[in-house]
Amino acid sequence: MNAPEPTLTPNRMTYREASKQALREALLSDPRVFLMGEDIGRYGGCYAVTKGLLEEFGEERIRDTPLSESAFVGAGVGTAMAGMRPIVEIMTVNFSLLALDQILNNAVTIPHMSGGQFAIPLVIRMATGGGRRVAAQHSRSLEGWYAHIPGLRVLTPATVEDARFMLKGALADPNPVIIFEHVMLYNMEGDFPSDMKEVDIARAKVRRAGRDVSLITYGGSLFKALQAADALSSEGIDAEVIDLRTLRPLDTKTIIDSVARTRRCIIIDEGWRSGSISAEVGMRIAEEAFFELDAPLRRVCSREAPIPYAAHLEDACLPQAATIVAVARELIRPS
Amino acid sequence: MTKKVHLDHAHLLHLLKAMIRIRHFEAKCVELYQAQKILGFLHLYDGEEAVSVGVMEALTPEDAIIATYREHGQALARGVDPKCLMAEMMGKLNGCCRGRGGSMHFFDRKRRFYGGNAIVGGGLPLALGVALADKMQRRSAVTACFFGEGAVDEGEFHETLNLAKLWRLPILFVCENNLYSMGMAVERAEADIDFVHKASGYRVAGEKVDGMDVVAVESAARNAIDRIRRENDPYFLECRTYRFRAHSMFDAQLYRSKEEVEAWRKKGPILRFQTWLEANRLIKPEEIAAMEKEIDVEIAEAVAYAEAGGLEPISELERFVTMDEVPA
């Protein structure tokens, strides 16, 4: 990982820098906030998001942990139950499987099972997704799995603006929140209005308005969908792009409103197709907007295999703009 | 420097009463289970009462507890209201968790009782967090973390001991070693059954104590807590004990002999303490009778409270899946 790029202007920066500024802001504004995770301190974070925070905030609030995902995520749950506002970093979603017990059996269960005696205001950040040629065990997209779990909020910032401001919303939520940062986005630059202070974490967003087809996606696939929309517009197809932003709870209304306008829909999801968040979105459309549709629902998902190392195979595995374009064409102008 | 337990008459009676309360409470639970008023799993603490009673004596109200799923005794010894516990056993709205947790999941925020946990080992990382939160907020509380020796098989135990020592967290690890995890005898599960030695592998100091001797447990726990506060360091207590009854209500006990159970019963914590008190004329038979009567009244009241309790309306089923705020 390279050093994070400097802030270009106060409101133009990389996704990595935006994520870091969000953390700084949280640490500065609430003494109960602290960070915990593997290599977040001296190393600067495996994706360099936390670089410099140790020097600024000290070892008590920027805690390097040993390789004990279950223990330090569980410690996050315990500190949240006892008055702190922990932000726990798990290097990547792949390693979060070692902490799944603490996330599911404790963090999201205790508030309900204790009859509302305890809230767990815990934020967990983790990198997700493929595209870096690091093979199956480092490339999974399991955010759809997490979105299965009642009691969790699942955020997938796909823009610099969301990387900068979603954390604030997450910390304001008295419930456990997981923030998935797609690995291919850290170097992406973007900007946001200079007077912006927060974003709504409850709503999906129309990132590009269009009339002919809704491309519904999130996270690392957003920019592929936007690229596809550009390509389609040169063919006279006007695609709308919806960024789900929050996979749980899903903003069904924005989805349905879009589909009701365009009457066609493709869901793009880096997760595997079977039992995925794309299946959930599709089913909600089927339940609530079946008669609005002029064409069958379609999906572009990852191929159902562990993601291989070889570049051509990995590219074939993941959703790509070209695939989205092809599916959209077929949907709108069936041959 | 060992701290002597204050063995005045009132304290001795208090210890005995606390153990008998647990025993009678659970005996009533068995009846209610047979009457199908308590459902699901029922894991009895019969035989292990001295462990919770002794350890809780050493704690202050500011201290915190992480419990196991065999936690009736832990909750009662902590002073959680038997009424709310009995109502919880019966799945009632006036139970400590509105009937959502049942036998294995008692929580009591006011008493810093951070829950029974039915995932073996799952509570250990929580202890790290509660202790860390106390430390970061400059509170001098200690977290007592209970677990069965079966939890030592789990990775979470090892991760937790390492971090507790590394971060010098004020945690009293209370290993309830009753020699079995379900039907798995400890020597069939662990390559090294010296748990104090295992803890020392993480440089966590500890000792073994006779978990059938309530005074020994209290004294060891008091010393341990003093040491934790003084040295800012975790401590490990292995309490040797035995479960007299089946693991749960579905257990044919094929893995141990009747003779073994009988031999342990003779060393039972209540029997032993009461016999000692009587032999030394520290308690009169009529005092014991009066005490048992008081306890039985208390338990009858708990049952009445539970019976009278309503059911949580189904319309509230999803309440607290997400919280609207962090309770103050």
Ligand SMILES: Cc1ncc(C[n+]2csc(CCOP(=O)(O)OP(=O)(O)O)c2C)c(N)n1
């Ligand atoms: C992670 C996990 N694995 C398996 C079980 C099933 N189980 C319930 S209790 C138990 C034995 C636990 O033994 P121990 O920790 O010694 O506690 P004890 O029952 O002796 O009090 C097992 C295996 C479980 N609840 N959790």
Ligand SMILES: [Mg+2]
């Ligand atoms: Mg055991």
